[in-house]
Amino acid sequence: MSAVRRPQCVVIGAGPAGLGAALAAREAGLSDVMLLERDFELGGILPQCIHDGFGSIVFEQVLTGPQYAQRFIDRVERAGIEVKLNTMVLEMRGDRRITAVNPADGVFELEPSSIVLAMGCRERTRHQVMIPGYRPAGVICAGAAQRDINIEGLMPGRRAVILGSGDIGLIMARRLTLEGAEVEGVYEIMDHPGGLTRNVVQCLHDYDIPLHLSHTVTFIHGRKRVEAVTVARVGEDLKPLRDTERRVPCDTLVLSVGLIPENELSKQAGVQLDPLTGGPVVDETMHTSVEGIFACGNVVCVFDLVDWVTQTAETAGRGAAEYVLEAGRRKRGPAVRVTAGRNVKFVVPQLVRRPERGVDFFFRVEHPERAARTRVLVDGEELYSRKAKMVRPPEMIKAGADPGKAARGPENVTVEVVAEEEEA
Amino acid sequence: MKKTHSYTCINCPLSCGLTLVEEDGEVLEVSGADCRVGEKYAVEEFRNPRRTVSTTVRVQGGVLPLLPVVSAAPIPKALVRDAVRMLSRLTVDAPVADGQVIYPDILGTGVDVVASRRLDAAGRGDA
Ligand SMILES: Cc1cc2nc3c(=O)[nH]c(=O)nc-3n(C[C@H](O)[C@H](O)[C@H](O)COP(=O)(O)OP(=O)(O)OC[C@H]3O[C@@H](n4cnc5c(N)ncnc54)[C@H](O)[C@@H]3O)c2cc1C
Ligand code: SF4
Numbered sequence: 313m314s315a316v317r318r319p320q321c322v323v324i325g326a327g328p329a330g331l332g333a334a335l336a337a338r339e340a341g342l343s344d345v346m347l348l349e350r351d352f353e354l355g356g357i358l359p360q361c362i363h364d365g366f367g368s369i370v371f372e373q374v375l376t377g378p379q380y381a382q383r384f385i386d387r388v389e390r391a392g393i394e395v396k397l398n399t400m401v402l403e404m405r406g407d408r409r410i411t412a413v414n415p416a417d418g419v420f421e422l423e424p425s426s427i428v429l430a431m432g433c434r435e436r437t438r439h440q441v442m443i444p445g446y447r448p449a450g451v452i453c454a455g456a457a458q459r460d461i462n463i464e465g466l467m468p469g470r471r472a473v474i475l476g477s478g479d480i481g482l483i484m485a486r487r488l489t490l491e492g493a494e495v496e497g498v499y500e501i502m503d504h505p506g507g508l509t510r511n512v513v514q515c516l517h518d519y520d521i522p523l524h525l526s527h528t529v530t531f532i533h534g535r536k537r538v539e540a541v542t543v544a545r546v547g548e549d550l551k552p553l554r555d556t557e558r559r560v561p562c563d564t565l566v567l568s569v570g571l572i573p574e575n576e577l578s579k580q581a582g583v584q585l586d587p588l589t590g591g592p593v594v595d596e597t598m599h600t601s602v603e604g605i606f607a608c609g610n611v612v613c614v615f616d617l618v619d620w621v622t623q624t625a626e627t628a629g630r631g632a633a634e635y636v637l638e639a640g641r642r643k644r645g646p647a648v649r650v651t652a653g654r655n656v657k658f659v660v661p662q663l664v665r666r667p668e669r670g671v672d673f674f675f676r677v678e679h680p681e682r683a684a685r686t687r688v689l690v691d692g693e694e695l696y697s698r699k700a701k702m703v704r705p706p707e708m709i710k711a712g713a714d715p716g717k718a719a720r721g722p723e724n725v726t727v728e729v730v731a732e733e734e735e736a
Numbered sequence: 737m738k739k740t741h742s743y744t745c746i747n748c749p750l751s752c753g754l755t756l757v758e759e760d761g762e763v764l765e766v767s768g769a770d771c772r773v774g775e776k777y778a779v780e781e782f783r784n785p786r787r788t789v790s791t792t793v794r795v796q797g798g799v800l801p802l803l804p805v806v807s808a809a810p811i812p813k814a815l816v817r818d819a820v821r822m823l824s825r826l827t828v829d830a831p832v833a834d835g836q837v838i839y840p841d842i843l844g845t846g847v848d849v850v851a852s853r854r855l856d857a858a859g860r861g862d863a
Binding site: 462 | 744746748749750751770787790791792794795800801804806812816824836852853854
């Protein structure tokens with residue numbers, strides 16, 4: 313076997329996170345950056361997201377998913393970053409040894425000085441929502457349906473019911489309709505939509521597709537192919553109310569029931585995961601608990617805006633470059649924990665190590681709230697405060713703060729959403 | 737005759753429910769908006785709602801069978817379905833450059849439909 317390669321940085325996954333991280337690492341001074349991607353092309357999930365709505369923060373322009381990806385792909389090609397496509401990373405160890413495979417090199421190993429994890433996320437499936445019934449063909453995840461229709465040119469069915477009102481489900485309701493299928497309705501167990509309001513309006517209202525809140529699917533009928541589903545209203549305990557059950561004929565059930573960060577490799581390497589996000593615990597440079605391993609994008613937590621994926625990617629790429637260029641000269645300082653306070657579900661990053669630099673916190677609220685204020689507190693001192701007319705779980709919130717500016721500490725950083733006093 | 741229309745403002749997370757009252761096409765009143773943006777949005781939605789169209793067209797000889805395309809600007813909302821139907825009958829030849837005009841002046845709107853990615857000819861790209 314040929315000698316083990318030792319690049320300065322290996323990026324795993326070439327979606328917007330991986331592309332952004334590789335570019336940032338390169339621009340921050342690393343000459344030997346390698347990008348590994350299991351697909352046959354760069355871009356990750358974006359080539360299948362053909363609708364618009366990407367890039368309003370990064371490019372101040374509304375782009376489609378493929379357009380957003382193309383800009384980064386062009387830059388990666390110009391930057392001379394080594395790209396290995398059709399390359400699956402099979403294993404990653406805590407000492408940063410990577411085993412990968414592709415048709416050209418066979419199985420090969422790498423020992424990079426730093427790694428950026430950018431494997432994205434995967435969809436929750438029928439098993440994770442536990443719908444009783446037969447196991448016929450025609451039950452499909454929204455992202456898989458998106459790939460079929462927009463990349464492969466295959467129609468998953470003619471009459472669909474959509475379970476879950478996440479953004480991908482809403483977008484697929486419109487796409488299926490435009491491609492000539494009938495979408496009977498979107499059923500959502502919660503009493504509020506899971507996706508962004510603009511998607512509810514532009515994907516459902518525009519096409520008269522009904523959204524049934526506080527509803528779920530209780531049975532899948534059909535032995536070979538889906539023939540119908542039973543839907544029911546749910547009570548306050550989210551349990552179906554049997555006397556509201558109704559049978560809806562359809563040939564396809566599209567599931568849009570959430571995404572989970574893809575962290576099989578992270579687990580192998582002993583990267584500490586946060587049970588609230590499903591992704592690695594990271595500090596403000598996106599450094600994980602394992603020396604030299606960084607993470608960004610949906611592998612860390614599921615972002616709703618690709619622009620923020622890009623921002624975390626740039627932080628991780630710069631962090632990895634700094635780590636390599638300063639190797640051995642600096643010990644990692646002690647970390648301050650970031651606490652999720654009132655009406656905050658989780659916060660990324662979870663740790664702050666070098667408070668003298670500004671930190672961007674990304675978080676989601678637990679429940680919708682009107683007239684609220686988002687705050688960042690360092691040992692009780694308010695360092696960031698911003699009014700919000702409305703906060704909703706599908707919309708991630710960003711708060712920038714400079715914990716080093718606090719008078720004391722920092723010993724504790726808290727991110728919280730508080731009710732705003734009525735304005736006069 | 738007076739008529740009312742309802743819209744949901746999408747310009748900020750508050751998602752105000754807007755009610756527009758008109759008489760013979762004349763806007764008389766917009767209510768429900770928490771700010772001016774919402775009022776403007778309701779009037780636009782009533783007078784001339786527009787949407788960006790994105791869909792796919794068939795490709796011959798490409799690394800993929802479909803090419804994503806997008807209208808270079810929003811077109812009248814009422815024409816979206818017809819535009820998609822029209823584009824679904826189209827086939828283009830690979831390679832295609834990012835931004836290449838695929839269908840000029842769609843349905844007489846003055847708006848071009850362009851490729852929203854680069855698509856190489858088969859044989860390149862796949863290992
Ligand atoms: C099905 C689906 C549809 C989505 N649709 C939308 C949408 O319409 N609008 C929107 O704003 N957001 C959408 N999202 C969110 C979207 O994921 C993010 O906006 C963004 O694409 C995340 O970027 P990423 O780079 O973190 O992950 P991804 O784009 O998912 O990229 C991860 C990459 O890592 C590669 N990879 C994973 N494991 C390995 C391995 N072991 N070895 C080598 N390569 C590996 C994958 O092949 C992939 O290319 C969608 C997500 C999913 C899953
Ligand atoms: S009307 Fe103003 S406050 Fe209400 S949703 Fe629209 S932009 Fe937001």
